[in-house]
Amino acid sequence: MIRRDFLKSIGVLTAGAAIGLPAAGAELPGSLVLPDDGQAGSLNDLDLGLRSLRPQVSRQVTVIVIGAGSRGNVYAGFARQFPDEVKVVGVSDILEHRCRKMSDAHGVPPEHRFGDWSEVFKVPKFADAVVISTPDDLHYAPCMKALAMGYDVLLEKPVAQTEKECKAILAQAHKYDRIVAVCHVLRYAPYFIALRQLVRNGAIGQLVSVQHMEPIQYAHMAHSYVRGNWRDSRQTTPIILAKSCHDLDILRWIIDSPCKSIVADGSLHLFKPENAPDGAPLKCTDGCPHEQNCPYSAIDIYTRKKWHLNVFDLDGNRDPDFIMQRLLTPPYDSYARCVYHCDNDQPDHYVSEMVFEGGQTASFSMEAFAPAGGRRTRIMGTTGFIDGDGSQFTLWDFRTLKPQVWNRKVSEIPEYKGSGHGGGDHALARDFIEAVAAHDASKLSSTIDVSIESHVMGFAAERSRKSGKKEKV
Ligand SMILES: NC(=O)c1ccc[n+]([C@@H]2O[C@H](COP(=O)([O-])OP(=O)(O)OC[C@H]3O[C@@H](n4cnc5c(N)ncnc54)[C@H](O)[C@@H]3O)[C@@H](O)[C@H]2O)c1
Incomplete structure (x- = not known):
């Protein structure tokens, strides 16, 4: 749709003139609060070009899942949903029960059930692609090996732990002419697709600047970045990549211009030993006198609120006593640690x-002290403004000042039923399968080249945070 037709379709222009201009002498708007008189317009009819999650392929694509944890199961789940189009033919996980469970579910023969990822590559190539959903420090080596053996790769983010390794993966993908899809799933979420479409079609004129915030819900912070797998930036990646590479990618994608420079700051303020309340033991389960009042209590987060239970291998048993038993038993007891007594360093x-x-600017904050997640984004353009909270956004056009809201629920979009990350998980999987079947990376929203670019932004941000200097990207 050309820009003028698009603007007409959202009610900003009529054939000859602007409509709905504020009346002469109307009160100056004082806030961004939506009118409660039902007068806000709707943008829900925007055609986002969404289509069925079923891959359009002329043959079945076969994949090996390396890392049968939570992300590996998301992609294996996709294969179960569309068995004619994609089949899991191999599984690798050092946890035998995880490997067995996924292998059994997909009928993987014994000779293609592996422990460590390296075992996969000791046998001749037997599938089209591998899914690499191992921890962050185990992306680089399997990805390099897979590409050299001629596999296409669905690679969980972050791509690798250093900029050098990221660039080596890019070079390897080009050298062997293979497809690498990085799981920047937010690009596939209808909310972000709608946001970007409006910007690109000129709904706010020229984009000048963006304010973007990623709130990490406080218990999510404690679970993943204080007690859990991503607590140590040296073993994983700095939090700007581990948590926020999605955000850098989305900014780059919406602004549609390469980033020139970045300056960053931030620190670990709370979760360190000097902030532990008097008498707090090393674990919440060791009779901590503050347990009842501490928002970060492991007993509260896991046994009462029952959040983040996927790490406890509960097989559906959500009984508080059973969860408590897990919290007392290695290796799960690492999640019982007091948040002030962990080996964490993430800001x-x-x-x-x-x-x-293009001269555009963006500010980005990642904040751990928030009651809920939900990315907040404000986009400032020469003729309009967009204000979003991760599930709905409002467009304000300066010519009409009539707010227009996009608030489609992903659960109500039939094509996206059951797909996590705002609908993005399975849409990404669909495009990857189609790209592999056609050997055509252009079927992906983001090539490996662009995915690496947003990682380079993250590494530059971390250098800046440590040096206190503005860094070129
Ligand atoms: N795209 C996203 O939005 C998103 C969201 C969450 C996590 N992630 C990323 O996905 C990756 C996996 O995260 P997860 O939450 O699924 O973790 P997880 O711990 O649930 O799964 C990782 C699995 O890898 C297995 N593993 C470990 N070492 C192995 C080895 N040597 N060989 C084979 N298997 C091995 C583990 O046993 C585990 O089952 C991480 O890099 C993470 O950062 C991405």
């Missing part, structure tokens, strides 16, 4: 500012 607040080649 709990992180701010950054970026300048893009």
